[in-house]
Amino acid sequence: MSLQSLVFCPDEKIVRVLRRVLSDLEIAVERCSDADSAIRKLTRQRFEAVIVDCSDEQVASQVLKSARSAPCNKHAVAVAIVDGTTKLRSAFDLGAHFVLYKPISSERAKASFRAVRAMMKRERRRNIRVAIEIPVTLTIKDGAGQQRAVTSDLGEGGIAIQSSQRPKKMGPMSIQFTLPGTSHVVKCMGEVAWENAGRQTGIRFADMSPETRDRLKAWITNHSPES
Structure with a gap:
C-alpha cells in the first residue's frame, strides 16, 4: 500500500x-x-x-x-x-x-x-495496527484495582482492548502483557484515548522505556500486514 x-x-x-x-x-x-x-x-x-x-x-x-x-x-x-x-x-x-x-x-x-x-x-x-488477541493486565491507579482484558489490536502507540465490563472511569494505569512468541514482558503506563459502545477501549502508551519501545517496534514491524 x-x-x-x-x-x-x-x-x-x-x-x-x-x-x-x-x-x-x-x-x-x-x-x-x-x-x-x-x-x-x-x-x-x-x-x-x-x-x-x-x-x-x-x-x-x-x-x-x-x-x-x-x-x-x-x-x-x-x-x-x-x-x-x-x-x-x-x-x-x-x-x-x-x-x-x-x-x-x-x-x-x-x-x-x-x-x-x-x-x-x-x-x-x-x-500500523496488528490485529491480535492477547491477555493484558491493567492496574488502575485511582484505587479501582486490577482488571484483566483481551486486546483486539496492538500498535506502537497503544492497544485496543475488549473487556467484559465497561472500564470504571479509568485514570492513569499501568499496563502489562507479553509480546506473543517472545518472553518479553511489556510494562508501561497508559491512559484512555477512546471508548465505544461495544465495550472496546483504546489505551495510549506512556512512559515506556526505550528498550521496551524498541522491542515493541521490532515486533510490530515483523508482524504487520505490510512486512
Missing part, C-alpha cells in the same frame, strides 16, 4: 510537478483545489503528508489547523509551498515541517520529498 498525500494547491503547473515527483517516490496524491474539500477529506481519510500552497496564508492556516485537529491526521507531515513574500518563520508558525519555495522544480522537489518520505514512512509505521 503506497504512502498517501493530500495536496491543496490551485496552481495546475505546481500540481503537475508534484504528481510526477511523488509518483516516482511511490507516494499517492489526493488533490484538492479548494479549502472546503481539503478539510472534509482531512476529517475522513488518513494521510501521511499534507502539502499546502500558502499563497493565501489565512486559508492555508485553516487547512493545516484542520489536519492537526483531525485525530487521523494530527501527526501527518505538513509541507508548505511558499513564495518569496512569505517569511520562513511564518511557514513554520502555520505548522509546517518542511517548506518548498516557488518556483517549484522537479530536482529541488525530489530532493526535499526524499526527506519528507522518510518521515511519512515513520508516520505510517506508527499507525
Whole structure:
C-alpha cells in the first residue's frame, strides 16, 4: 500500500510537478483545489503528508489547523509551498515541517520529498495496527484495582482492548502483557484515548522505556500486514 498525500494547491503547473515527483517516490496524491474539500477529506481519510500552497496564508492556516485537529491526521507531515513574500518563520508558525519555495522544480522537489518520505514512512509505521488477541493486565491507579482484558489490536502507540465490563472511569494505569512468541514482558503506563459502545477501549502508551519501545517496534514491524 503506497504512502498517501493530500495536496491543496490551485496552481495546475505546481500540481503537475508534484504528481510526477511523488509518483516516482511511490507516494499517492489526493488533490484538492479548494479549502472546503481539503478539510472534509482531512476529517475522513488518513494521510501521511499534507502539502499546502500558502499563497493565501489565512486559508492555508485553516487547512493545516484542520489536519492537526483531525485525530487521523494530527501527526501527518505538513509541507508548505511558499513564495518569496512569505517569511520562513511564518511557514513554520502555520505548522509546517518542511517548506518548498516557488518556483517549484522537479530536482529541488525530489530532493526535499526524499526527506519528507522518510518521515511519512515513520508516520505510517506508527499507525500500523496488528490485529491480535492477547491477555493484558491493567492496574488502575485511582484505587479501582486490577482488571484483566483481551486486546483486539496492538500498535506502537497503544492497544485496543475488549473487556467484559465497561472500564470504571479509568485514570492513569499501568499496563502489562507479553509480546506473543517472545518472553518479553511489556510494562508501561497508559491512559484512555477512546471508548465505544461495544465495550472496546483504546489505551495510549506512556512512559515506556526505550528498550521496551524498541522491542515493541521490532515486533510490530515483523508482524504487520505490510512486512
